[in-house]
Amino acid sequence: MNSKGINHYIEAGKRATDWHNEYKKKTKNCKFDTIAVHGVYSMQEALDFNQGSTIEPMYMSSSQGFRDSDEMEAALSYQIPTWCYSRIGNPSVYYLEGVLALLETYGTDIEASCCATSSGMSAIFSACEPFLVVDKNDPGKPINFVAGCQVYGGTFQQFAVRKEEERNIEWRKVINSNNIEEWESLIDENTRFLYGEMPSNPGQAFFDLEKVAQLAHKYGIPLIIDSTVATPALMRPIAHGADIVVQSVTKTLTSSGFGISGAVIARKNLTSNIDNPEMKADFGMYIKALPNRDNGPNISPINAILTLNDIRTLRSKIDLMSRSTMKVAKFLESHPHIEQVDYLGLASHPLHDLAKKYLVLVDSEHDELYNEKVNRFGHLMSFRVKGGAQSARDVFDGLQRIWRATDLGRIKSVATIPAISTHQQQGEEGRKIADIPPNLIRLNVGAEHPDDIIADLEQALAVLDGKKVANTAPEYSAGGASSARLRR
C-alpha cells in the first residue's frame, strides 16, 4: 500500500487555507460593492476547480467523496478544509458565509465568521442557544436574557413561548430600548446576553448601539443584534461593538424573494460569561461545526446561491429603495387620512437624530453622486390610518399594485397589517407593549417608481372618502389564457 498518510492531507489543507485567507484579506481591502459582487469566489479557484465558471457553482450534492481513508479521517476531524456533508457545510454555502462575514465587518479590521441557516428564526435560535446552557455546577440556577420587546413576531414567540414558557428561561423585556438605565436595571449575574432588533419590524425601535454594547461588556456578556431591516449596506453593528449579528437573509438580502434563509455573523473572540473557550474564539465556526451539525438547522445550497445573486447589487438597491420610501413617507405624512407615520428617516420621528448616527449608506462618500456620507433609512416603514382597525383594513383591501403579503424586504412593494398577521400570535398585551395597534399598516417600498406606489396608496386611501375601488381581479390566471382564434 502506498498510503499518503494523514499528514500529507493536513499539510495540503494548511496550504489551501493560507491561500484562501490571503485571498480574503485582499478582498477585505476592496470597496463594499466589489466585495458584494465577488465575495470570496475567485477566478483562480474557478479555473482550478470549477471549470472556469464565472458564477459560484451550486453543489446540490449531499456529500463529498474522499481520496482515501486518511483524507476522510483528516476531514471528519476538521483538520482540513472540508464540507463532508451538506448539513454541516457545502461549497455554495461557503461562498455565502464568506461574503456575509466580509460585508458585516466592512471598513474595520475586525475578523468575523458566519454560519448560514435555513431561516431567520433558526439564525436567532442558533445565535442564542449556546449562551442558554445550564450551569453544570449549579443546574438549578435560573437563567435569563435581556431583550427589547419590539421584535419581529416570530422572535417574540421564540422568546416568550419556546424559551420562557416551555423552558423557564426568563425573557426580561426592555420596554423602551433607547433607555440605557432600563437595560442595566434588568441585568444580573444570571443574564446570558443582551438582544435587540434595530430598526425593529414594524415599530422602528432604535437605540444607541454603542452604549448597549458597552453595557453588555461591562457585565461580561455578548450583545446580539437583529440587523435584518438595515442590512450591512446601512449599518454594521459589529463595528459598533456588537458581538453577533443575526440576519433574516430571506428579507432585503434576498430582495427578489426566492426562499427563506438566515445567517449568524459573529466577531471572533467575543465576550461571554459561559466557560467555553472554543465558542468564544470563533462563534460562527463553532455553531456551524458543532451545535448546528447536531441540531441541523443549516441552509440549502440553492438558497445560498439565489441569495448571493441578490447581494451583488445590495448597496445600490438599498439606496434607491430608501429614497423612494422617504418620498412615500412624506406623502403619507401630509395625507388627511393618516394619523401617524413611523419612519426613522422623517425629521418628525423622535429617534431620527440617533438613527442618523448609525444609518449611513455605505461608501456614499466614495460615490461620485454624493461625495459625502449620506443617511439612508431603509425600505420599511409603517403608517396608522385614522378611524381605527376597519379603516386600515379598507385601505389595505384597496391596494392594487402593492402586494398584500406577510413579507418584507422585497424588490416589489409589499404591505401587511401586523396585528392580524406577523404579530397576531403575541396577543393584545404583547402588541400593546410593542406599540402595534390594529390600524397600523406596515409598508415595504420596493424598486418600482415611487410615484406609482404613491398613486396606489392615494386611490386606496380614497376608499375612506366613499370612493369605491373597482375590483379588477380576473377570475382566471393569465398563465392559463385561452384564445378564440385557436379554437377549431
Ligand SMILES: *Cc1c(COP(=O)(O)O)cnc(C)c1O
Ligand atoms: C422575518 C424576520 C425574521 C425571521 O426570519 P425568517 O427568515 O422569516 O425566519 C427575524 N427578524 C426580522 C427583523 C424579520 O423581519
